[in-house]
Amino acid sequence: MQPALEHQEEKDSQKEEEEAPPHELTEEEKQQILHSEEFVTFFDHSSRIVERALSEQVDVFFDYSGRDLQDKEGRHLSRLVTYPELLVASYSSNEDAPHEPDGVALVWNMKYKKTTPEYVFHCQSAVMSAAFAQFHPNLVVGGTYSGQIVLWDNRSNKRTPVQRTPLSASAHTHPVYCVNVVGTQNAHNLISISTDGKMCSWSLDMLPHLELVFKQSKSVAVTSMSFPLGDVNNFVVGSEDGSVYTACRHGSKAGISEMFEGHHGPITGLDCHTAAGPVDFSHLFVTSSFDWTVKLWSTKNNKPLYSFEDNSDYVYDVMWSPTHPALFACVDGVGHLDLWNLNNETEVPTASVTVEGNPALNRVRWAHSGREVAVGDSEGQVHIYDVGEQISVPRQDEWTRLRTLSKIQLNEVLQLWALKHIYSFSCSKSQCRGRTSGRLFACVDGVGHLDLWNLNNETEVQKSPRNII
């Protein structure tokens, strides 16, 4: 019975179709439909969904290797993009997986909360430093324990490096803790420094070959390196002996230039000021050390401008915010991540958080946006923190405020020191001379006076009544 009925229905509807204008309605009919209640109900519901879908920002289909941009002939179209959501982290060997290679670098995507990395890279020797190769968005550079520099490519389907530097005396034979690509799109080099003080400069132009361009040695056990903003020749390094050295790559005085002393323990992290703005602070840099302190320096002074002493353990890393000129982050061995805003307060961090379980935090990195901070810990975990707008976003006047701070830095150091020893300080010049390292000293009295004396000409420099405590 049924098939016959269906057949009849088909015939009927076919007739209907033939009778109606083929695939078209009259304007009147359309308007009628558009004004009907059932249509409005349908449209209300479906437009709602469509508007939500249209407002979605994420694109789960994105291919970071760029294969989707290949044109018909199979050539790779050049892309000068960086992906701020990608984060590369290198790890020490996994105790639970002894058969896995020693060297591991993982690329994580901060846009999604998936629990697996975007890319997994391996190599034979432990990776001590890893970075995206600037100007080559597909490449990741790694400095290894053996001294080899390795290059991974996310276009290859392999987890192993596409390029390795030779393991010979002409290159590095000691662990490489610092790798950095410096220069411009047309002229850039990969700089690597090993712990025996050897600096090598490699060319990335002859990819897939890494060509050694230049090397120099100074027996400095380099643990950290940074290039000031805009500089490709001068750079600063921190070493195991607690000293900071300035150096340059080219010129008659190529090599180590000056030594800055100040830390009492190995330097673990060093970062040159990066937030560009109306005032140039590229001479400022911060260092972190095993001596529980973070220090602020200028390349123009061989003594620290300021010492931040809020930590009670080794400080493992420090980094300036890429967008806020007075903000930097540091991490220590008992799970603290501290954000310091010099325009706000120089005695204590502006914001602080402790990672659950208090693991030692080895590395801290700001995201390009300056709105997120990534922290790597001793358990092999990477934690990403959002930094609130009120802390991370600089106001217009942040640069001028910081400049004012820098100028009176020396005075402040003395004043604050005086405040700490408030009751033991006397105004007798002979006593004071032994305590100060500069020509200025400060003294305080019980009625709120802070006086600055200049030892050299023994005259009062400044007198300012103010409430100190």
Added chain:
Amino acid sequence: MLQAEVEETIKRIQSQKGVQGIIIVNAEGIPIKSTLDNSSTVQYAGNVHQLLMKARGMVRDIDPQNDLTFLRVRSKKNEIMIAPDKDYFLIVIQNPTE
């Protein structure tokens, strides 16, 4: 939603970044309203109608208690979103990477 808001909503969706076109089609696959030219409209409407029937059939075949609620077709160049109903369906074509 009021009838007057329908026109406003269509304009609003059309003006969003990356949206290439909106087509409203009835259950037979005949276009009722479109922001695209006539030939493209007819092409999209016909193809989407066929795809919709297939997709709906598939969902019901796997589970007769189930029904199709939304369809997104992502291609190299764009994305076609289809919101079906028993009497009509809404098609929105957008370029999501714009």
